[in-house]
Amino acid sequence: MANVILLEDEPILLEELTEFLVDQGHSVTATSSLEAFTAAFRPSIHQVAVLDRGLPDGDGMDLVLRMRRDGLELGVIVLTARGGTLDKVHGLHSGADYYIPKTSDLAELAATIEALARRMHFDEPPRWILQSAPRQLTPPGAYPIQLSAQDFTVLKTLAQGGEVVHREAIVKALGANWLDYDQRRLDTQMTRLRRKVQEACGQELPVSTIRSVGFSFRAPVDVRL
Structure with missing residues (x-):
């Protein structure tokens, strides 16, 4: 299971996603703005970031770009209403590992985190x-x-x-x-x-x-x- 930091500004969806991921066995830090994410994020703890794009204080992709520029190797999943092909291509080119529309079933999010865990070897001793x-x-x-x-x-x-x-x-x-x-x-x-x-x-x-x-x-x- 993974240590997940979640960024979603819709309160009901944030609560739903948090409960779902906890039920899946993950440890979850829930945030609702770029500022709150930055304050709560711990590179030594969090392994996966699940991010929205349209936030009250900016675009989640700016956060992705900054983390990649800083050399952080955590898994990044963009979960957003901007599900068009061009948006997805831009998100992947900007450093997201996966780009999932909010219309997707939550089972896809769970499977995506599991795929990241296998690829990034979360269960192995940290290097x-x-x-x-x-x-x-x-x-x-x-x-x-x-x-x-x-x-x-x-x-x-x-x-x-x-x-x-x-x-x-x-x-x-x-x-x-x-x-x-x-x-x-x-x-x-x-x-x-x-x-x-x-x-x-x-x-x-x-x-x-x-x-x-x-x-x-x-x-x-x-x-x-």
Whole structure:
């Protein structure tokens, strides 16, 4: 089942959709405007967005465009009265995964969310993404976090080093001499990295300290060089 954020400005339909999705086993955050959606949306929690287009404070497609531009990988379903072919083509080109007319049966919405769940592997452990161009770390469902060259080197060494990465391997990757290196610098950097991730997205950096040995990146991570 999915964590769904719903955006619909018609109160009766919003209530009906919320009850239906909860009955289907989903966790639902219900909102009725772009402003309310923006305030309630949590990239680290919500996996699917079900959006209307004609809203009191704008067009839901503008929201889709912004989320895609920010690199968010959640599933997006546009559920709207604008069901014409040109509207649908525009919606799909703008970043929607599915574009469903409001005249459709609710069973189609349920099946669409299930299809998204299969394609996006909601039941699998969430993956972190570390990439070099630009240097950034993307937590599951969250915005990318920009990294310094040193931060990137440390995280790449951890991500590619296996279950436990020894301190010496990290120091050498940084281009420093192991015998002359003050290991307190490495501990300070790791503390700063953990704080940076926590402040940026509210998630814990999944790096464990193995006392007197090294560190372990304990979550699935994709490295894109």
